[in-house]
Amino acid sequence: MTQLDTLDLVVLVALFVGTVAYFTKGTYWSKPHDPYGGSLAHANGLKAGKSRNFIEKMDESGKNCIVFYGSQTGTAEDYASRLAKEGAARFGLKTMVADLEDYDFENLDQYPEDKIVFFVLATYGEGEPTDNAVEFYEFVSNEDVTFSNGAAAEEKPLSNLNFVAFGLGNNTYEHYNSMVRNLNTFFERLGGNRIGEAGEGDDGAGTMEEDFLAWKEPMWTALAAHMNLEEREAVYEPVFDVVDMPNMDAEEDTVYLGEPNKYHLEGVQKGPHNAHNPYIAPIAESKELFSADDRNCLHMEIDVAGSGISYTTGDHIAIWPTNAGKEVERLLRVLGLEPKRHSVIKVSGLDPTAKVPFPSPTTYDAVVRYHMEICAPVSRQMVSTLAAFSPTDEIKAEMTKMGEDKDYFHAKVADLNVNLAQLLEILSNGAPWDKVPFSLMIEGLHKIQPRYYSISSSSVVQPGKIAITAIVESIERPGAPHIVKGVTTNYLLALKQKQHGDPNPDPHGLKYALTGPRNKYDGVHVPVHVRHSNFKLPSDPKKPIIMVGPGTGVAPFRAFVQERAAQAEKGEEVGRTILFYGCRRRQEDFLYEKEWETHKETLGDKFHCHVAFSREGPNKVYVQHKVQEYADEINTLLEQKAYFYVCGDAASMAREVNALLIKIIAEKRGVSEAKAEEIVKSMRASNQYQEDVWS
Template identity: 40%
Template sequence: MATTLSVSGFPLEQTLAQLAQQTRFDDLAALAAVALLSTAYITKGLLWSKPDPYRYKLFERPQQQPGAKAAAPQTRDLAELLEQHQADVAILWASQSGTAERMAARLAKELSSHLHARVVLLDISDVDPTTCAKVPQSKLAIFLASTFGEGDPSDNLHEFWTWLHLPKDTSLSNLQYLAFGLGNSNYKHYNHVINVLADALDARGAKALMPTARADDAAGETEEHFLEWKEHVLEVFQTRLGYQRQAVSYEPSLQVVDDDSLEPIDLHHGIPRDSSVGKATSTQSKVYALPLVQSRELFKDTAGRNCIHMEVDLGEHAELKYRTGDHLGVWPVNPTVEIERLLCVLGLKQRRATPCHVKSTDGSPVKIPSPTSLDAIFEHYVEICAPVSREAVASLAAFAPTEAGAAFLTRISSNKDAYTEYLRSSYVNLGRLLEHACEGEAAWSALPLSLVLETLPAMQPRYYSISSSSVVQARRAAITAVVADTPISTSERVPGLATNYLLALKESSTRPAVAHPHGLTYSLPIPHQPLQASHIHAHIRKSTFKLPAIVSTPIVMVGAGTGVAPFRAFVQERAFLKKLGRDVGQAKLFFGCRNPEQDFIYEEEFTDLASQLGDSFSLVPAFSRPERVEDKRYVQDRIMEDPEAICNLLVDQNAYLYICGSAAMARDVSDAVAKVVMSRQGWSEADMREFADRQKRQKRWMQDVWG
């Protein structure tokens, strides 16, 4: 007997037919849906959901009213920039620390006020270098460029620098120019940047209206050399360009306006300008408030000297990262005693907390964030402890409250020798200078606050080589700093701004009851203060001072004093990688200090690292002030004592060479290396120069040095 299969009471054939029919219907429905959606997507903005042509109005700045004149589009064409600003003179600055920028601004102001020249002041990175050829002969370009490190250009000069080294096939025969370089003769490549710039312009046919001038900061003469050059520039404008010099009264470039309607939350209380904004993003991070997690004294017998090891925690900011060899930029705070001194002599104590706006009166950029208060300005935004230039002293004389004060300021400002002698015997900053000229509370109350802020340079960060490895401790960065304290007489001393601030933080965190050894105090924390106790404002700056990518590559390190900081990180990293089983190359460290009993910093750590690395690491100390005079050695002496090992590493094994410390030490070390290599290899000076240049191009001979 036949049996009929069924599903849910229906015959199987009928069920299958229904399923097939339903499948065909579902397929057709899906295809129709896909077609409908595709049509909708294709016709969006054409047949439906047309964009509102006025929607952009919702995102316009509220202050830009209908009918307001739109800002001119930004151009990088130098000829067009001159035309836009109706200027005859373009002053282009290339600056790393801000000195060249400040001098360019001073020159621009003086040319404008005393000669009525029409001037435009430009960051050189805002100019396309190829457009220099379009500048007409009736215009003039003035270049101020600094050299830092071993002949390196400033960060904002890199595009121009590349163009200067291209083939000289562009004619600049119409370009008239003047040039001023800032450098330090302690460095081997003194004023290299301005030399290359001037030579490249000349090779392209540009005409220099006077010889290129060079400032030398080796003896602190940059300011004087700038004043001398500026006077020559003014003479050229009068004798060759037909300008007439006129005596003018003081014209402020900025204005300070009190505004009691502002609340504390509206103000800038001391957070530095975000250094990642604009052109700095490729080289440094944003500024953060970083907590201090460790600080300790490194000198064994301080004897009035201090060396600080300090670590900051990066853990609160996941985006903040560093790599071994980078720098930490620390933003210092002015000491309370100098803030009070300046506020007192200016008669501004009652006004110190009043909210105010700082506005430009001539269109020049204002370096102080606004709105703010005088407390924040004098504590965080200007360097009130900076020396006062002779030119600024002359400006102050016009506002002296007494004839005696005016005579004193005129005497030291009009005579270079008198000013130099005054600096040799006195710690001079603006507050102290005003007190010396005319002492008493509010004695200088008639001095325009605008002139005070124009005289004081904007606060700048101080950079320290990071002395920890990012491989070993990625979320904590360490720095190593000797506290600067320069005696200038039996009773006067000039304290380093940043290092004494760090010392105060160290003392407050480790021994709260102990005062700063030099009596300096800082007002942290205060209401609305952006920094909590035991925090600093800092940012990371990238460096090319890096370990080889291949861990087995040998390295030779030479450092004196705190110049050993990055090498602590290097050796830490090598020891860590060896512990992980990596094959690490030979590392040889030459370290110089005064005395093993006083300032052999990180001695115990290096001993421990040596035990971990075994034959892969050797430390060669050099003591410049040992107990026995016959044991006196500098790092360059120790290099000369071991020529075979040095040559074997640098020449035979193609090791990386790193030098960190003062420029003078780096020059002596480079000379010592050259001597031992030339002697062993039988090379001429030309052979050695070719070898050194090749190693530097390949980033195998690197220096991290300071003046």
């Protein structure tokens, strides 16, 4: 027998690895080892190596309703949990909530007719699935999709499938709610039977919560009729068991004090670093680009060298925030938990499919400080649920009215920009709400989510450092009892103050725990990970680019121009690089002014920065006006296949720039606006027109 040489062995090992990956669908290495290490169940009770067959899972746990979610920021997951809980409380459904990425869907054709499946799907970016919904979406959108029985699409393989669908979208994006709309189309083609209307929530209009509440009532009516369900009086039943552990000390090394997973509890910085496992990164540099009476702007350089984190120009960095101490103390006080804030508790699901959103054992303080979105707007459904636990009958009546009357709710709650603790404190005049089960708070408040910022540095110029540019947020409304302070930006401001020598940084009296759980963020550190983006420079640097970015929308364009200047310094030929930038006043908030001048020296006539100062003249001048002023040049460059980029506010600026570009193309090329709109859509489809926008 001929002896195998090294190349033969390498090939055989590669074939073996590929074969195992195919038949296990990557179970063993497509995801990192469960960082909770047994401290809590993997999503919905699914641990590594367990079945990815959701029907089998439902049978094992006696369920007749599953609610799948595709979520990027946690809102869709929250709505899925609320639907599951409401279905159980009002109609006796045996529900479970499930992450789409935890299961396979070849057996959808075997789903029993007497059971129901919900899909709560957020649309991400330009009509894309959320990260956890990618595999599911690719499967059901495949024209040649094959299910377990081998039936073709025209044979209607999903004719036994009864489903409910709700989408979360933003009408300022072109592909508004495309995920739920496309799912509906796919399932209709495959024979699926939708119960009720497919709901659509609109974050762009600020009506997401009311859209959800308005959709679900007729949906429940249709579902009850279809499945012969009888509604009963909904009584709160906890999803989680919260047990005090008096014999455990909070300083024991098995108690989580805010660490996101077992790696961090053990003090290990182990990758891959992602939305479940941040890297505690040192802040190499921080400064204020400007400071005005009502706002200030931060520039930070975050050191990721040696972490295994890589990024490419145009990506986003996720900052993991910590809640402000002022609001942590307020919530603990209003719930009557302040005396036992550092008591150890163990949290577990009362149902094997319940997903605990943080590791335990832990403490009340750690949960509220590091894991709950305590400063988010209050939902009307949460008010209705809490009414039963009001400290007095008068407050209960007021809470009930708020929950039932949306106009009254908006006047008394939403329009005042109060968070939950602030609302409860106002209603009870500071008296504690000590009847509220802590389980209800875990269920009713979102898990705190990382905040994403466009990276304002080039990976070519500084691969080991990530720059961010952020306005410290502050929202004040007339008549509101509190000014809303951005959770993450004020946290970053406190870190900046600490780095510059303030021993007790306390921006706006918020007081952050800057050293992290067990003081593990020694020095000036922040938890981060990187999310890759499709917002990219053309691969050919000779291609012209046009960038529109007012305010901090200029962040990724700083990176783009930085990269092109570096390419030019190396002797590479770069194309025309045109930036349209807007701010208030040259002397107040003109971001990176000196850098643009330096890049102009390097790039010469290849670079132009056109600035709109909105508050310097008798008339307000915005980037849209500057774009119109240079319409001839823009049209000429677009005809040369220039790439067109927009970054900033989606609701007004980005939408207006899109409309303006259509108008420019129509006028300069002598075509109808309908034809110009087709041209712009074609540019989007080919990535010649790219947006990095937020609402």
